[in-house]
Amino acid sequence: MTLKYWGKRDKDLNLPTNSSISVTLSQKDLRTLTTASCSESFEKDSLWLNGESHSLDTPRTQQCLKDLRQYRKELETADSSLPKLSEMKLHIVSENNFPTAAGLASSAAGFAALISAIARLYELPQSASDLSKIARKGSGSACRSLFGGYVAWEMGELADGHDSKAVEVAPRSHWPDMKACILVVSDDKKDVPSTSGMQLTVKTSSLFQHRVDKVVPERFEQMKKSIRDTDFQTFAELTMKDSNSFHATCLDSYPPIFYLNDVSKRIIKLINLLNESAGEIIAAYTYDAGPNAVIYYEEKNEAKVLGLLHAVFGSVDGWSKADSTSFIAPSFEVEASWGAGVSRVILTEVGEGPQDSQEVLINTDTGLPK
Amino acid sequence: MTLKYWGKRDKDLNLPTNSSISVTLSQKDLRTLTTASCSESFEKDSLWLNGESHSLDTPRTQQCLKDLRQYRKELETADSSLPKLSEMKLHIVSENNFPTAAGLASSAAGFAALISAIARLYELPQSASDLSKIARKGSGSACRSLFGGYVAWEMGELADGHDSKAVEVAPRSHWPDMKACILVVSDDKKDVPSTSGMQLTVKTSSLFQHRVDKVVPERFEQMKKSIRDTDFQTFAELTMKDSNSFHATCLDSYPPIFYLNDVSKRIIKLINLLNESAGEIIAAYTYDAGPNAVIYYEEKNEAKVLGLLHAVFGSVDGWSKADSTSFIAPSFEVEASWGAGVSRVILTEVGEGPQDSQEVLINTDTGLPK
Structure with missing residues (x-):
């Protein structure tokens, strides 16, 4: 997220206290593959995630399935020749190509993939924005993942949430040279889960309401404009400032919530x-509810940005896809100790939204994971 | 500081953006001893601090000396029999009984001691509040150190700063059982100095103005009341919340300022x-512009509070004055690793303001440090 979602005005409907913006990252690097199937022979809605059986019986998930079935039902009512998929149970199999434990917003991506897979199975005509409202009820941040490129989640005003949905700010093709390097930071402590963390902040931080009322609305418009203008300087500054602001309201909670550790701060x-030595902003950091850093930069500055990051974190996994011969060494001295605490890098870039795949994860004979 | 000073509305006069509150700690434990002398034979104003010669030629210090001489001059004009001390140069010798490098507000205490020593040399009739205005021009926080016990620095409204001064909220005797344990946290990085840090926050934090306009004024009244009521629960909660809030605005600065490290957070x-297991608030943390913790508690809870702190940090220096036989072990498990990063404890309590001492640090024959 480049403009942070933190705080719900309605917990049941996952309605946020402020609008937010994110960049959808490429599925070449971080991908959730999901197959949805339904059959009269299935006895209950079932989900297998990375080979393990998971419950679909949470109220949030059931609400999403109910909404999708309702849309399907409308199609079936209008055209009685359609198979009655809305009356069948679902079997869903989902696999990530990245470790879920790394805290890389896997639940958002997973939920978006689930909604999207069922919508395609049902051949629903609804737009991505319409589907984003369903995804939002399942997992707030998931709503933005229905789109590729640069995505805003408009908070909306209505009590029923009908205007709280994701919209495209710009497609990937508008600003395709946005790159991202994720620095996975090892962390021994368990963080406060984001759902309870944001509730604590809303309830106890004396700075939070000001962020929501004054700070974010202005940044939301500025950041959308910076994306439309492909103005990296402004985009990057807003991204860093909003990361700081979000973590500041966490720290202002009582008791305080800390997602950044000493490695994140380093x-x-x-x-x-890096930016000081470059004389302009060529890279931006941002942190969600955990210590992992996402560093955004434009392709034209890759040699400098990765040159520095490789000089410091070059010993961990994840560098094989980069062309290290092009790296430009930093103009300032880096200390060997700075590399400690990062366990892995993921080199990626702005990507597309949910895509169709030829890969099928379900055995069509048994209805079970392959 | 239990309610934080962070931000100047006038840099030259050291006028703050908000009122603040502190507890003056006992000079048995943290003491600056200062001798001021003047003589016609002295050639220039000179200061020796912990055996080393320091300049008094900074504009701030010169302004303080000028103000003090002006008050002395008024006495000499009114009574011509008085020696003309205002026309002589000053020699000042100052010694701390604690390491200045530990970041324990030594400059504030040192400045207050300097002002106080010269005021006594000059036999000035001015009140501590009047002297606090002079100290404030030298080093903002120093103004509160002219008082013992519980002290407020009223920000004032006037442009010339005449109403920006320290006042007593309550003397030490009103609430004498307030104890403090300072945990000195080792830190390899150099922090942003507080003067430039607060300027950066004022200039760049989008949450700062809200803190100053709304959050602190309310807390200021609540904290004064909690002191008058000797209401530790309220005092402690406000102290922790304001520490969080201050560090939140540091983190919201651009680039962000971090004074808390992973040890501080632990x-x-x-x-x-501790407070959760006690079922009530029996201890409060607070952090100034650095990683050292000050833990406040009431004497009646000493066995529990020090029992925990000793269980975690018992291997470092500073415990000799505590009665460890009375310690109550924590009711929850503490991990051995939690003790890392603290280099020393200082056990102290609420104390008196500047006191006269029989000890003289200057050789009266030579006018130089003994």
């Missing part, structure tokens, strides 16, 4: 050093 | 665990 200082 | 979590 990365922030490193990016500041 | 101590915060430890105090939260």
Whole structure:
């Protein structure tokens, strides 16, 4: 997320206290593959995630399935020749190509993939924005993942949430040279889960309401404009400031919530050093509800940005796809100790939204995972 | 500081953007001893601090000396029999009984001691509040150190700063059983100095103005009341919340300022665990512009609070004055690793303001440090 979602005005409907913006990352690097199937022979809605059976019996998930079935029902009512998929149970199999434990918003991506897979199975005519409202009820941040490129989640005003949905700010093709390097930071402590964390912030932070009322609305418009203008300087500054602001309201909670650790802070200082030495902003850090950094930069500055990150974090996994011969070494001295605490890098870039795949994860004979 | 000073509305006069509150700590434990002398034979104003010669030629210090001489001059004009001390140069010798490098607000205490020593040398009739205005021009926080016990710095409204001064909220005797344990946290990085740090926050944090306009004024009244009521629960909660809020605005600065490190955060979590297990707030953490923790508690809870802190940090220096036989072990498990990163504890309590001492640090024959 480049403009942070933090705080719900309605917990049941997952309605946020502020609008937010994210960049959808490429599925070449971080991908959730999901197959949805239904059959009269299935006895209950079932989900297998990375080979393990998971319950679909949570109220949130059931609400999503009910909404999707309702849309399907409308089609079936209008055209009685259609198979009655809305009356069958679903079997869903989902696999990530990245570790779920790394705290890389896997639940958002997973939920978006689930909604999208069922919508395609049902051949629903609804737009991505319409489907985003369903995804939102399942997992707030998931709503943005229905789109590729640059996506806004408009908070909306209505009590029933009908205007709280994702919209495209710009497609990937508008600004395709946005790159991202994810620095996976090892963390021994369990963070406060984001759902309870945001509730604590809403309830106890004396700075939070000001962020929501004054700070974010202005940034939301500025960031959308910076994307439309492909103005990296502004986009990057807003991204870093909003990451700071979000973590500041976490720290202002009582008791305080800390997602950034000393490794995260060292990365922030490193990016500041890089930008200072470049004489302009060529990289931006941002942190969601955890210590992992996402560093955004434009392709034209890749040699400098990855040159620095490789000089510091070059010993961990994840560099094989980069062309290290092009790297430009930093103009300032880096200390060997700065590399500690990062376990892996993921090199990626702005990507598309949910895509059709030829790969099928379900055995069509048994209805079970392959 | 229990309610934080962070931000100047006038840099030259050291006028703050908000009122603040502190507890003056006992000079048995943290003491600056200062001798001021003047003589016609002295050639220039000179200061020796912990045995080393320091310049008094900064504009701030010169302004303080000028103000003090002006008050002395008024006495000499009114009574011509008085020696003309205002026309002589000053020699000042100052010694701390604690390491200045530990980041324990030594400059504030040192400045207050300097002002106080010269005022006594000059036999000035001015009140501590009047002197606090002079100290404020030298080093903002120093103004509160002219008082013992519980002290407020009223921000004032006037452009010339005449109403920006320290006042007593309550003397030490009103609430004498307030104890403090300072946990000195080792830190390899150099922090942003507080003067430039607060300027950066004022200039760049989008949450700061809200803190100053809305959050602090309310807390200021509540905290004064909690002191008058000797209401530890309220005092402690406000102290922790304001520490969080201050560090939140530091983090919201651009680039962000971090004074808390992972050790500081672990101590915060430890105090939260202690309060939770006690079923009430029996200890409060607070952090100034650095990673050192000050833990406040009431004497009646000493066995529990020090029992926990000793269980975690018992291997470092500073415990000799505590009666460890009375310690109550924590009711929850503490991990051995939690003790890392704290280099020393200082056990202290609420104390008196500047006191006269029989000890003289200057050789009266030579006018130089003994």
